[in-house]
Amino acid sequence: MKIVIQRVSEASVIIEGSEVAAIQKGLLILLGIEYEDTQDDINWLCNKITNLRIFPDQEDVMNTSLKDANGEVILVSQFTLHASTKKGNRPSYIKAAKPDVAIPLYEAFIETLQINLEKPIQTGEFGADMKVHLVNDGPVTIIIDSKNRV
Numbered sequence: 001m002k003i004v005i006q007r008v009s010e011a012s013v014i015i016e017g018s019e020v021a022a023i024q025k026g027l028l029i030l031l032g033i034e035y036e037d038t039q040d041d042i043n044w045l046c047n048k049i050t051n052l053r054i055f056p057d058q059e060d061v062m063n064t065s066l067k068d069a070n071g072e073v074i075l076v077s078q079f080t081l082h083a084s085t086k087k088g089n090r091p092s093y094i095k096a097a098k099p100d101v102a103i104p105l106y107e108a109f110i111e112t113l114q115i116n117l118e119k120p121i122q123t124g125e126f127g128a129d130m131k132v133h134l135v136n137d138g139p140v141t142i143i144i145d146s147k148n149r150v
Contacts (some may be wrong), residue, residue: 001041001105001147002081004030007054007140011074013124014131021122025055026072028134031109032081033102034095041146042109049073050116054140062140067117075113076124076132077106099127 005027012022029049054062055069066073079102083091097105106126114120124130 001034001037001045001109002032002143002145003045003049004078004081005049005052005054005140005142005144006030006134007137009135009137011132011134013074013076013122014133015125015128021074021124023072023074023122025069025137026074027066028132029073029075030078030081031075031106032078033097033105034082035097035101037097037105037146039108039112042105042112044149045144045146046109046112046116048144049113052142054142073113073117073121074123075110075121076130077102077126102126 006029008023008026008028010022010024011026011028013020027049050067051065053065055064055066055071057063079093079096080091082096083093084095085091096102103126110121110123124132
């Protein structure tokens with residue numbers, strides 16, 4: 001699994017002209033799922049997201065976690081995170097999991113992250129054409145791949 005975490009001061013997701021998710025201070029997380037991913041990848045990433053110290057403390061140093069900052073989350077599924085651009089000019093998405101594999105893992109990711117944060121998160125809609133709006137705070141953008149934990 002790959003995630004792109006963006007610390008935001010506000011973010012929203014629009015589908016067919018309707019706002020389906022909106023947050024203030026927190027994280028916009030883009031999630032790419034591949035065929036080899038398991039609940040172990042989910043557990044590791046959700047723990048990392050919950051405890052990553054990327055919010056400012058009293059001295060304005062990034063030393064506070066999402067949970068401690070009481071931040072909100074929007075999670076958006078994004079298969080294009082697994083684009084391979086090695087050959088030619090058209091990306092290949094062969095490593096991205098198809099919906100029959102990805103949807104159950106996406107739903108498990110949502111559930112696990114909510115358990116870790118002890119509160120609900122907001123989401124986009126799997127497979128929908130979404131318009132994602134955000135104000136990147138910092139800017140802070142972090143990319144994490146669960147296959148690169150060692």
